Amino acid sequence: QVQLVQSGTEVKKPGASVTVSCKATGYTFTRHYMHWVRQAPGQGLEWVGVINPWDDTTACAQEFQGRVTMTKDTSTSTFYMELRSLKSEDAAVYYCARAGPVGCSSTSCYGDHWGQGTLVTVSS
Amino acid sequence: DIQMTQSPSTLSASVGDGVTITCRASQSISSWLAWYQQKPGKAPKLVIYKASTLESGVPSRFSGSGSGTEFTLTISSLQPDDFATYYCQHYDTYPYSFGPGTKLEIK
Numbered sequence: 650q651v652q653l654v655q656s657g658t659e660v661k662k663p664g665a666s667v668t669v670s671c672k673a674t675g676y677t678f679t680r681h682y683m684h685w686v687r688q689a690p691g692q693g694l695e696w697v698g699v700i701n702p703w704d705d706t707t708a709c710a711q712e713f714q715g716r717v718t719m720t721k722d723t724s725t726s727t728f729y730m731e732l733r734s735l736k737s738e739d740a741a742v743y744y745c746a747r748a749g750p751v752g753c754s755s756t757s758c759y760g761d762h763w764g765q766g767t768l769v770t771v772s773s
Numbered sequence: 774d775i776q777m778t779q780s781p782s783t784l785s786a787s788v789g790d791g792v793t794i795t796c797r798a799s800q801s802i803s804s805w806l807a808w809y810q811q812k813p814g815k816a817p818k819l820v821i822y823k824a825s826t827l828e829s830g831v832p833s834r835f836s837g838s839g840s841g842t843e844f845t846l847t848i849s850s851l852q853p854d855d856f857a858t859y860y861c862q863h864y865d866t867y868p869y870s871f872g873p874g875t876k877l878e879i880k
Contacts, residue, residue, distance in 0.1 A: 693860065693872075708868070749822060752822045752826055754803075754865055754866075756864065756865070758822075761822075763817055766816055
């Protein structure tokens with residue numbers, strides 16, 4: 650079965666960088682885009698970006714452009730999201746979400762399987 | 774960028790009631806809309822994709838409809854497990870975005 654297992658809680662200072670990992674098992678790694686979504690405490694869901702593991706192309710929300718890098722390691726079936734120049738507003742739970750296999754638009758798909766989430770705290 | 778809105782923001786209902794949540798997009802997204810259910814401290818769970826396709830394993834009391842800019846999620850007979858927050862998300866063009874959520878609470 651599909652499983653996405655994310656790395657553990659991170660505590661960072663403002664201005665630092667954080668890298669969250671997402672290990673994918675139970676499916677063919679390169680066949681599904683991977684989305685990153687975050688949720689600030691008590692708030693709604695916010696789409697961060699997406700990576701196509703077939704060709705490493707990425708797209709992200711404008712507010713993260715220049716600050717986020719999404720990568721993958723095919724040898725370990727792991728996705729990574731690095732967020733730089735952290736601000737207090739970046740404190741959130743970060744999720745990876747696999748793009749579904751059917752019913753997709755010309756860009757990508759909804760998230761059909763989700764990781765358990767990684768809490769990122771930003772505090773001086 | 775496409776903006777998503779939802780109404781109501783909070784919905785109080787009883788077990789056995791039928792409820793409908795509305796999601797609107799700021800421009801046409803065809804049928805590229807998903808609905809998620811989220812419970813406190815948990816990751817979102819996919820309920821509906823492509824506006825009206827029920828995800829495997831999701832009870833048939835859930836249904837989705839709509840296209841273009843207006844969409845609905847209907848739960849025909851609420852069960853205790855259904856009380857949660859529901860989000861819509863478009864996946865038409867980048868950047869994708871979510872609605873602000875509808876909290877479904879027990880009356």
